[in-house]
Amino acid sequence: MIVEESVEKFDVNGPGIQDKLFGLPFSPENAKLIIIPVPWEATVSYRTGTALAPHSILKASRQIDFFMRDIPEAWKLGIAMLPIPDDIRIESDRLRLLLEQHHAALTEDHDTIIISNKINESCESLNIYVNKTTQRYIDQGKMVGLLGGDHSTPLGFLRSLSEKHDRFGILQFDAHADLRKSYEGLTYSHGSIMFNALKIPAISKLVQVGVRDLCDEEYQLIKRNESRIKTFFDDNIKADLGNGKSWESICKDIIRDLPEKVYISFDIDGLDPKLCPNTGTPVPGGLEFYQATFLIKAVVASGRRIIGFDLNEVGTDESSDWDANVGARILWQLCNWMGVSNKR
Template identity: 60%
Template sequence: MTREDIIKNFDPNAPGVAGNIFGLPFSPENAQLIIIPVPWEVTVSYNTGTALGPDAVYKASSQVDLAMKNIPDAWKLGISMLPIQKTMLDESAILRELALAHIKALESGEKIEINNPVVARINAACENLNIYIKTVTQKYLSEGKMVALLGGDHSTPLGFIRALAGNYKSFGILQFDAHFDLRKSYEGFTYSHASIMHNALKLPAVQKLVQVGIRDYCDEELQFISKTQRVVTFFDQDIKDQLFEGNTWSHICQEIIEQLPDNIYISFDIDGLNPKLCPNTGTPVAGGLEFEQAIFLIRKIVKAGKKIIGFDVNEIAPGSDDWDANVGARLLYNLCNWMAVSQGKLKTI
């Protein structure tokens, strides 16, 4: 069946297709946008559960209505998520137990030898994951498809960013987050969730890192950003101060957009949002953006002519209900379609 036939025979007002993300009728072969699920949370340092995020979002996505006010044919884009690999989830669980024992030893004051075998094993496994993600991303990019990543913890998109660095001479990263994620080898782990942006900045193609919503950090990270012009941070406190003093969110968004190059990658740690929207995320922090504030900024970025070359959504952890996954699924759907608009695959009204 051709893509045209698939669209012709699908009713977006009826219950969706069982077994597909958002109930859409597309497969990886005929979709224009591929979501790579990465159920991985080896190095998390507080709450766990983000490895279950991709499956939780997948299940919650069936309740997302497909119509979008500004994008009339959004569902016709063609979005498909690759199967969640149980072997990856199982490996994450095994390594997580080893990492937890290591972290507890550190917290108790135990001295860890430089060539610690547990740390070495975890670092090697994380690098293998990076290589795998890079390979899968390159495959679909070479087929002319758009790619997104659904974590897992925030360490998961490094391989994706490396793949993009091979396709684009330069681009910027827009990071929605409560944390800088600029620590060096946090707790001994080279690819810690707290080090993703430190590792991304090692890539010469990453021209600039623009961070929004930051409100929890250490002195090392503050010193780092004070010494580089590649990182521009819009602290949550400064954003709120401006809003409280009568500035508009639209004006603040314009200031953010002015810091972005033409090609941007969006890395969305869900803890960048107010924790009422993601209470079960790995490291929730009071404050943060409202859902519509984040979507408003994304819309303005696209309207400003910026091209979203890829994105990730991560740190979604299911709790006793579907709330976190519900919010995550809607965030994912918005990002998919606004990326498509930015690349001329969909049109707005």
């Protein structure tokens, strides 16, 4: 079914379609924006559950109303998610068992190189999968977003984008800097995603927002690379707001450091943990929902183009779908503002 037929037959005011992202009537074949689900949490260092996020967000997304005052008929953009790959989830679970052995060996001061090498090899295999999958849809002229999983998942996507774009920046929403060279012996740890991203020459700027939990090594790296890394620490943001500076003005400062092409990396723990209580590593403080969405909108209003995005670290709770509900709403905003920025 072509897009026009899908749109004509769909009741925007009725219940969404079962097992479709946001309940929308689009498929990967006719959608303009493709979501790549990556149910992977092989490197999480605290609480697990993020590998279930693609399933949880898919389910919660059907509860969202489509109307956006700023984007008329936003739902017509054409958004679809690929099937969630069970083999990735199975491999992630297998590596979680290895990681528990790894943690025990670290505690007992045993040799951990063999285990860490196995995990690193599997993580690189995931990077290759993500690279090839995202590249396939980029080559088709589609917009692409990634849904994790832990925050290690988008590295292959960033590599894909670097093959198409000579220069772009990353806008990172996060409680953590994610600039560790490695963590627990893992080269591709979720705590190292931005360190690894900065190895990609095409990434000219990293702008971080909401950071409030980092180690000395990461802070020193930021200080040594002030021309390439700009961090808006959460306590400084709160101080500016307390001194009467408007959020709009702060957003202008954030955006000023971004190049024309922007990739948004959205770790849900960049938000206040009341909005994501089951994320893997929650930290007090953070952004309100409206602050995050205002900033995304402001990036687009500035004339910058969103060339891709990821949403990661959305936790799960069997007794509540609150985290998935918030995650689905962030995903909806990311999708539609990317569409606007690409004039779709």
